[in-house]
Amino acid sequence: MIFCLAISxxxxxxxxxxxxxxxxxxxRDDQARIxxxxxxxxxxxxxxxxxxxxxxxxxxxxxxxxGKIFAIAWYGPWAPDLQHLLGAHFEEFxxxxxxxxxxxxxxxVVVQLPGLVVDLGGHMRSFAGRAYLPDxxxxxxxxxxxx
Amino acid sequence: MRTGCFYSxxxxxxVLLILAAAVVSCGGGSSHNNSSTSNPGSGSNVQPxxxxxxxxxxxxxGLFTNLxxxxxxxxxxxxxxxxxxxxxxYGLxxxxxxAGGALTLPxxxxxxxxxxxxGECASFVSGYTWGPVKAADITISGENASDVPVQVIDPTFSxxxxxxxNSGVPADDTIQKLGANGILGVxxxxxxxxxxxxxxxxxxxxxxxxxxxxxxQVIAESLTQQVQNPVALFTTDSNGVIxxxxxxxxxxxxxxxxxxxxxxxxxxxxxxxxxxxxxxxTGEFNTTFKGKTYPAFVDSGSNALFFLDxxxxxxxxxxxxxxxxxxxxxxxxxxxxxPQAPARPSVSA
Numbered sequence: 305m306i307f308c309l310a311i312s313x314x315x316x317x318x319x320x321x322x323x324x325x326x327x328x329x330x331x332r333d334d335q336a337r338i339x340x341x342x343x344x345x346x347x348x349x350x351x352x353x354x355x356x357x358x359x360x361x362x363x364x365x366x367x368x369x370x371g372k373i374f375a376i377a378w379y380g381p382w383a384p385d386l387q388h389l390l391g392a393h394f395e396e397f398x399x400x401x402x403x404x405x406x407x408x409x410x411x412x413v414v415v416q417l418p419g420l421v422v423d424l425g426g427h428m429r430s431f432a433g434r435a436y437l438p439d440x441x442x443x444x445x446x447x448x449x450x451x
Numbered sequence: 452m453r454t455g456c457f458y459s460x461x462x463x464x465x466v467l468l469i470l471a472a473a474v475v476s477c478g479g480g481s482s483h484n485n486s487s488t489s490n491p492g493s494g495s496n497v498q499p500x501x502x503x504x505x506x507x508x509x510x511x512x513g514l515f516t517n518l519x520x521x522x523x524x525x526x527x528x529x530x531x532x533x534x535x536x537x538x539x540x541y542g543l544x545x546x547x548x549x550a551g552g553a554l555t556l557p558x559x560x561x562x563x564x565x566x567x568x569x570g571e572c573a574s575f576v577s578g579y580t581w582g583p584v585k586a587a588d589i590t591i592s593g594e595n596a597s598d599v600p601v602q603v604i605d606p607t608f609s610x611x612x613x614x615x616x617n618s619g620v621p622a623d624d625t626i627q628k629l630g631a632n633g634i635l636g637v638x639x640x641x642x643x644x645x646x647x648x649x650x651x652x653x654x655x656x657x658x659x660x661x662x663x664x665x666x667x668q669v670i671a672e673s674l675t676q677q678v679q680n681p682v683a684l685f686t687t688d689s690n691g692v693i694x695x696x697x698x699x700x701x702x703x704x705x706x707x708x709x710x711x712x713x714x715x716x717x718x719x720x721x722x723x724x725x726x727x728x729x730x731x732x733t734g735e736f737n738t739t740f741k742g743k744t745y746p747a748f749v750d751s752g753s754n755a756l757f758f759l760d761x762x763x764x765x766x767x768x769x770x771x772x773x774x775x776x777x778x779x780x781x782x783x784x785x786x787x788x789x790p791q792a793p794a795r796p797s798v799s800a
Binding site for chain 1: 505507510513537539573574575576577614616617618619620623629630631636638640645654656658734752753754
């Protein structure tokens with residue numbers, strides 16, 4: 305018992321990324337975090353965990369049959385917490401965004417890396433976007449299904 | 452190829468192109484290196500606007516104007532040029548001289564009862580702005596709004612809260628990054644946050660902060676204290692905005708037009724036969740592309756060219772976009788094509 309507790313403590317001392325690339329078991333943490341309802345839809349080859357927050361935000365987490373979150377999509381009135389949603393991929397995203405920025409300007413953001421795709425869109429008071437791991441898409445799943 | 456939600460946002464960008472930019476760069480035919488000017492008319496509600504590269508000369512197809520801000524109730528004023536006109540946001544944001552902007556006027560900072568200064572983190576899709584909330588009297592053309600909460604973009608105000616930086620997009624905290632001396636948000640909301648920011652606890656999205664000694668905590672901010680769309684506070688012509696740009700047959704390095712305040716309040720802003728597109732609760736309306744329906748919005752503040760399929764969409768020129776701001780009522784967008792423009796919205800397939 306003490307041993308198990310120690311293991312648990314060690315695991316959670318590491319970054320407990322609750323989102324992209326994380327384990328489906330962390331959806332529960334996200335549900336609590338945004339005070340959301342939680343519905344699961346089973347599709348061919350994966351499951352969609354849809355969280356609807358009381359503040360109007362919607363987060364959909366796409367979990368493979370092995371339980372890995374390979375994609376996330378979100379809508380809502382506020383800018384998303386990408387540090388949380390992208391988890392271990394957050395810094396990679398930020399570095400790519402910084403590298404590709406040219407001059408000034410506003411508008412949709414598209415970051416396409418070999419192992420990571422992030423799209424941001426919307427406008428003030430209505431934000432939307434998605435992120436997925438191209439190498440982790442289950443067989444037969446198209447990126448168009450992530451929305 | 453992108454579809455789904457994100458694709459819908461691309462379509463939205465196409466609408467923006469119709470509004471402000473497509474006519475500059477999408478002619479596809481002969482190129483004219485001169486500028487083009489519409490016939491803006493005149494009147495106390497007509498404000499000149501121009502599409503150009505902005506005060507930092509690095510903004511593609513931005514829509515810019517000027518305005519005057521004053522310390523409330525005084526004649527201590529400053530005219531600021533190079534303000535980005537943005538129908539996709541709400542409220543006036545001015546880049547401080549500390550960040551390389553034009554604003555030097557010492558506007559009073561909003562405070563909470565404890566005396567702490569109020570700061571704001573305002574999120575845009577591709578960047579955020581951080582700095583204090585201040586008060587200003589605003590004059591644009593002959594229109595006036597008094598004691599308006601505005602944001603001053605100033606990274607020296609306080610450390611950026613983690614809840615702001617966690618959005619993952621960069622701070623627009625220099626003239627080179629913002630590409631403007633300020634942003635004038637005239638979209639279809641009266642405030643930049645709304646009811647959620649008046650709440651305490653977990654329902655508050657964390658846009659407004661009380662700051663002291665360089666440290667900031669999320670606060671509840673009343674609707675009237677939030678950064679306001681100045682148009683909605685005008686003493687006259689406060690129910691909407693028309694942005695009018697000329698039609699072009701080719702391309703031009705710049706173009707001039709008008710921002711006309713009010714809908715149906717003066718001889719020069721009658722609704723006429725304009726088509727009305729009711730907006731939903733997120734300020735959006737539906738467009739259709741190849742049989743699928745997508746949400747869309749008119750955003751003069753976005754400037755990228757994301758949707759190039761002109762042969763399919765027939766994206767050409769719709770010269771006049773009208774947007775109304777109605778507090779407490781569903782806002783509407785109206786479109787009145789020029790005679791030579793397509794009668795139907797060109798984003799519809």
